[in-house]
Amino acid sequence: MSDQNTGAQASPEGGGEPIPVMQRILDNPFLLVFLGVTIPSVFYILWGVMEVLAIPNAP
Amino acid sequence: MTTALFRTCPDTGFKIDLKVDKLIKWNAVTAIVFLMVGGVFGLGVAMTRWPAVHLLPADWFYLALTAHGVDVLLVWLIFFEMALLYFCSAILLNSRLAAPKVAWVQYGMMLVGALITNVAILQGDSSVMFTSYVPMKAAPAFYLGIILFAVGALMGCFVFLGTLYIAKKEKTYEGSIPLVTFGALTACIIAIFTIGAGAVILIPTLLWSMDFINYIDPLIYKVIWWALGHASQQVNVAAHISVWYAIAAILFGAKPLSEKVSRTAFFLYILFLQLASAHHLLVDPGLSSEYKIFNTSYALYLAVLASMIHGLTVPGAIEAAQRKKGYNKGLFEWLRKAPWGNPVFSGMFLSLNMFGFLGGISGVMMGTEQLNIIIHNTIYVPGHFHGTVVVGTTLAFMAFSYWLVPTLWQRELVFPKLAKWQPYLFGLGMGMVSVLMMGAGTLGVPRRLWDMSYSDAAMPYEFPAAAFLMMGLNGVFALVAGVGAIIFIVQMVGTVMWGKKKVPAAAAPETAAAPAAPARTPEASAVSSYGSAGTMEVPGTFVLALIFLVTFMLYYFVNWKYLSSVWGLS
Numbered sequence: 001m002s003d004q005n006t007g008a009q010a011s012p013e014g015g016g017e018p019i020p021v022m023q024r025i026l027d028n029p030f031l032l033v034f035l036g037v038t039i040p041s042v043f044y045i046l047w048g049v050m051e052v053l054a055i056p057n058a059p
Numbered sequence: 060m061t062t063a064l065f066r067t068c069p070d071t072g073f074k075i076d077l078k079v080d081k082l083i084k085w086n087a088v089t090a091i092v093f094l095m096v097g098g099v100f101g102l103g104v105a106m107t108r109w110p111a112v113h114l115l116p117a118d119w120f121y122l123a124l125t126a127h128g129v130d131v132l133l134v135w136l137i138f139f140e141m142a143l144l145y146f147c148s149a150i151l152l153n154s155r156l157a158a159p160k161v162a163w164v165q166y167g168m169m170l171v172g173a174l175i176t177n178v179a180i181l182q183g184d185s186s187v188m189f190t191s192y193v194p195m196k197a198a199p200a201f202y203l204g205i206i207l208f209a210v211g212a213l214m215g216c217f218v219f220l221g222t223l224y225i226a227k228k229e230k231t232y233e234g235s236i237p238l239v240t241f242g243a244l245t246a247c248i249i250a251i252f253t254i255g256a257g258a259v260i261l262i263p264t265l266l267w268s269m270d271f272i273n274y275i276d277p278l279i280y281k282v283i284w285w286a287l288g289h290a291s292q293q294v295n296v297a298a299h300i301s302v303w304y305a306i307a308a309i310l311f312g313a314k315p316l317s318e319k320v321s322r323t324a325f326f327l328y329i330l331f332l333q334l335a336s337a338h339h340l341l342v343d344p345g346l347s348s349e350y351k352i353f354n355t356s357y358a359l360y361l362a363v364l365a366s367m368i369h370g371l372t373v374p375g376a377i378e379a380a381q382r383k384k385g386y387n388k389g390l391f392e393w394l395r396k397a398p399w400g401n402p403v404f405s406g407m408f409l410s411l412n413m414f415g416f417l418g419g420i421s422g423v424m425m426g427t428e429q430l431n432i433i434i435h436n437t438i439y440v441p442g443h444f445h446g447t448v449v450v451g452t453t454l455a456f457m458a459f460s461y462w463l464v465p466t467l468w469q470r471e472l473v474f475p476k477l478a479k480w481q482p483y484l485f486g487l488g489m490g491m492v493s494v495l496m497m498g499a500g501t502l503g504v505p506r507r508l509w510d511m512s513y514s515d516a517a518m519p520y521e522f523p524a525a526a527f528l529m530m531g532l533n534g535v536f537a538l539v540a541g542v543g544a545i546i547f548i549v550q551m552v553g554t555v556m557w558g559k560k561k562v563p564a565a566a567a568p569e570t571a572a573a574p575a576a577p578a579r580t581p582e583a584s585a586v587s588s589y590g591s592a593g594t595m596e597v598p599g600t601f602v603l604a605l606i607f608l609v610t611f612m613l614y615y616f617v618n619w620k621y622l623s624s625v626w627g628l629s
Contacts, residue, residue: 026322027235029223029244032329036248037255040286040333043358045256047350048282048340055278055345 063155069561070466072579073587078159079149083142084467085166087460090138091551093173094453097130098544102537105492108438109534110512110527117509121186124507126177128189132448133208133291134173139456140246140298141165141215146463147243147301148222151587154231157221161214168211176204188507190288193264193275202265206258209287213254216247235589238321239308242301245325250294252333256286278345289336295448296366297328299410299455303373306407306455308586309462310398313380316372318591324372327365331358335422341431348428355426363423370415370607374408375600379592390599406458406482410451413486417446417493420611430618433625438508438530439500446493454486457547464551470558478550485543491536499529501621 025031064077103123106114115123149156156162179185185197226232260283266272307313315321337354340346381393398404421443424430434440465472472478504511504526511530513519579587
């Protein structure tokens, strides 16, 4: 199973073939930064803080 | 276009921006200095938790514990990671560094921040430990130093991203970035999340310590702080796995079994690894089981899958490369004929195995909501993270240093024979520390406890004799590992200062606006290019992976059995 130089963007081996969606995602560092910051911010921080804020005050 | 000065490394053929050269050296050396400082405090902690020695008085114990946590968990590792980010971007991509002046600001802010926090701790009124849970209040300088340090690290991350951008724009590489650089990008992304979360919670805490804010909710603090405290350790995981791949390539010319699969595993880290922070909250009331289980089990297991992929593909890549060289006898000739006397390899391979067997398996057990109650806040927890951050990350960074320092400084190691033993002393010593702490924690010994004999407590409690024995042995093996750490520091400092020059005179720097691709050695090409090994025939690695999986399953289910015996509610 070889996937040598599947980076079609600049390599001659890639020729005119379309670049797979997954590879385009993985080749875009700024999209990865967005995903890597947003997902844990929502699922871990925001969800957690909302649950803490929803705890009723002791009477 | 900015002009940069480059030199060509005679060992590897890498073209190195002279500004990057200096930055890597300063960050790496500073990291090692803080490893030494943090290590000394760590020995103080271990000698105090050795019941027969009980070295430090209580106030010094908590001071040392705080300094140990800050200096080794944060300062040593992140300084070294800054060096790695610059190496993986500018050097591996054959590029100049984006904004070297900003990179020096990164270095300055991190250094000043680390010094401020250390001074605050040594003044004695900031013994709040690494977690600094409110309402325990440290001196404002404690928080200020960490904030400065974190902002500096954030600048380093932006310099790294900027370098990726200009390398692509100036076409210094073709196709996709190399896997090692992709792993460093993963570490960088987790670091950005980590530092952002740290700012969200530490800036208000600084204001609270200065009496500008009256109250900070302890549970909200805990939720957000762990996005800093735990996710920063995930930066280490991504970084040391990049180092494993780098070492496999540098020593063996090994390519990953499947570039796509390894890259996807790093992608899973980017999406899910930070969620593991929730395992620190598993026994906290007020947070729902849905929140806890989603974050620690459902989503985290995707990150665990990623770790198991890396654990399979790194030795698999080495096996494939060794078999290509003719080491084909039986299942394990490739492993027997590996360079066990080379600290770069032995350190990396010990790191890989102990990270999986000690840190990885115990982490999954701890991340299970029901099982966590067995060991929560016991010394099992430091046992786990000594299995991840120390024998995993620190040992991997030590191994990489044995290649990086002689290569960058162009000097030979000062004590090469001693270097052969160092990874075994440090790695096996710390591996035993990890096992013994986990053993004592399973018997209920708390973490962060000055006196486990409760000699002056109003309501004493007696732990089993085995717990005392394990804490004593923990001290013995901490000393063994300490000797290993001292040897490493002496090697590195000695090599930089007095190591024999490899070449009579350094190659003259050259000016290049857009450097042409240099002739790299096959090993340097392997680490700096995209591509797979082209084979999946690695039977020895699959056998090792099966041994790991059986161990994993046994340990996991043994803990469920153990839970049933300690949970006397039925």
